Amino acid sequence: xxxxxxxxxxxxxxxxxxxxxxxxxxxxxxxxxxxxxxxxxxxxxxxxxxxxxxxxxxxxxxxxxxxxxxxxxxxxxxxxxxxxxxxxxxxxxxxxxxxxxxxxxxxxxxxxxxxxxxxxxxxxxxxxxxxxxxxxxxxxxxxxxxxxxxxxxxxxxxxxxxxxxxxxxxxxxxxxxxxxxxxxxxxxxxxxxxxxxxxxxxxxxxxxxxxxxxxxxxxxxxxxxxxxxxxxxxxxxxxxxxxxxxxxxxxxxxxxxxxxxxxxxxxxxxxxxxxxxxxxxxxxxxxxxxxxxxxxxxxxxxxxxxxxxxxxxxxxxxxxxxxxxxxxxxxxxxxxxxxxxxxxxxxxxxxxxx
Amino acid sequence: xxxxxxxxxxxxxxxxxxxxxxxxxxxxxxxxxxxxxxxxxxxxxxxxxxxxxxxxxxxxxxxxxxxxxxxxxxxxxxxxxxxxxxxxxxxxxxxxxxx
Ligand SMILES: [Zn+2]
Ligand SMILES: [Zn+2]
Ligand SMILES: [Zn+2]
Numbered sequence: 143x144x145x146x147x148x149x150x151x152x153x154x155x156x157x158x159x160x161x162x163x164x165x166x167x168x169x170x171x172x173x174x175x176x177x178x179x180x181x182x183x184x185x186x187x188x189x190x191x192x193x194x195x196x197x198x199x200x201x202x203x204x205x206x207x208x209x210x211x212x213x214x215x216x217x218x219x220x221x222x223x224x225x226x227x228x229x230x231x232x233x234x235x236x237x238x239x240x241x242x243x244x245x246x247x248x249x250x251x252x253x254x255x256x257x258x259x260x261x262x263x264x265x266x267x268x269x270x271x272x273x274x275x276x277x278x279x280x281x282x283x284x285x286x287x288x289x290x291x292x293x294x295x296x297x298x299x300x301x302x303x304x305x306x307x308x309x310x311x312x313x314x315x316x317x318x319x320x321x322x323x324x325x326x327x328x329x330x331x332x333x334x335x336x337x338x339x340x341x342x343x344x345x346x347x348x349x350x351x352x353x354x355x356x357x358x359x360x361x362x363x364x365x366x367x368x369x370x371x372x373x374x375x376x377x378x379x380x381x382x383x384x385x386x387x388x389x390x391x392x393x394x395x396x397x398x399x400x401x402x403x404x405x406x407x408x409x410x411x412x413x414x415x416x417x418x419x420x421x422x423x424x425x426x427x428x429x430x431x432x433x434x435x436x437x438x439x440x441x442x443x444x445x446x447x448x449x450x451x452x453x454x455x456x457x458x459x460x461x462x463x464x465x466x467x468x469x470x471x472x473x474x475x476x477x478x479x480x481x482x483x484x485x486x487x488x489x490x491x492x493x494x495x496x
Numbered sequence: 497x498x499x500x501x502x503x504x505x506x507x508x509x510x511x512x513x514x515x516x517x518x519x520x521x522x523x524x525x526x527x528x529x530x531x532x533x534x535x536x537x538x539x540x541x542x543x544x545x546x547x548x549x550x551x552x553x554x555x556x557x558x559x560x561x562x563x564x565x566x567x568x569x570x571x572x573x574x575x576x577x578x579x580x581x582x583x584x585x586x587x588x589x590x591x592x593x594x595x
Contacts, residue, residue, distance in 0.1 A: 151573035151574075165568070165572055166567065166568055166572075167569035167571070167572070168572055213505070213591075322591075365591045369505060373587070373589060374567075381504070381590070396560075397560075400592075401559050404559045
């Protein structure tokens with residue numbers, strides 16, 4: 143029988159990087175067995191390489207980190223402030239949170255972000271749906287019910303982050319989307335035939351032509367490693383599901399990715415690679431970008447999605463902008479209308495929209 | 497056998513929001529050796545109060561649930577074949593909740 147003293151149950155005795163300490167985890171990317179100390183180094187330095195190689199930031203820039211209080215953004219805030227110090231990025235970092243107005247969910251997670259503000263010494267800005275739109279998510283759900291509420295959540299959150307970033311006068315917004323999220327989104331966009339989003343969702347920087355570009359320093363970082371890192375470092379994060387997001391389709395894609403990962407962990411990086419390598423046939427019509435005539439936000443239609451949804455809420459017609467209802471933008475070409483409606487219908491909460 | 501079981505990343509919500517459980521698990525009569533393969537169904541029937549499908553899938557944990565035995569990834573100790581000893585600490589963390 144294999145001898146086993148104390149906590150040492152690992153079959154291979156030593157870390158394959160330092161050859162000195164006991165391994166603490168198996169890296170999904172490389173299948174290497176490594177110790178905690180070496181894990182911290184490779185985890186942080188890989189993210190540093192991604193930042194440098196993709197020129198995500200320039201010295202002197204003001205950067206907002208989209209902070210939800212969840213694991214990804216908490217680890218991102220921690221690692222970004224570490225790397226900023228260690229490698230002299232010369233960045234001014236801020237935490238930016240959206241308060242959707244969801245009792246028992248967002249108010250708790252915002253407490254986590256407020257602790258992060260103190261723990262990492264990063265100034266925090268919170269923008270709320272109530273202030274921006276006059277409605278909390280709780281009020282919206284009361285009006286429209288649980289069906290379609292993620293459409294509101296997703297559309298409003300995206301704009302809220304942009305508006306918060308503008309208030310902070312930052313040059314860029316960094317989000318915590320990880321490799322698993324991106325692989326999942328590639329898959330979902332293929333399943334939906336959403337070519338415009340498929341080509342965009344793997345980009346490490348998006349919206350460079352818009353007012354506030356977004357970037358994803360965790361594009362190649364596995365969720366497993368993010369959670370292990372948070373666990374070993376005892377980082378303070380919040381992990382309750384959004385009570386309004388029963389998104390079955392996304393959950394399905396998630397589970398599929400996790401099943402694949404168990405059989406072959408590299409699958410996640412390979413799906414991202416596939417997404418990157420897709421070439422879009424020139425016959426596929428891409429919606430052209432303009433600005434919303436009402437609020438000035440980027441939009442491919444007369445009114446942006448948030449304005450259409452808001453108009454519906456305020457007029458007591460919450461279905462406006464969802465499903466097949468002809469509304470504000472109904473005078474547009476049928477083709478455009480179809481694209482707009484389809485995107486909106488299938489749009490869900492959280493990380494779908496990059 | 498005395499074990500400390502810890503649930504995190506949202507999994508604690510499946511066991512009355514209690515994160516740390518100090519438990520006493522009987523050794524299986526046939527082998528007198530407790531492995532993770534024995535422990536999982538025990539956890540399922542003794543600690544998990546709701547939505548067990550968030551924790552178990554087939555005969556192992558649901559993909560996306562990380563397991564650490566004495567702070568070591570169970571992928572290094574043989575997963576289900578990991579043998580447990582008195583006073584071991586087993587941690588289950590879901591990666592599936594929130595971002
Ligand atoms: Zn090492
Ligand atoms: Zn939602
Ligand atoms: Zn607008």
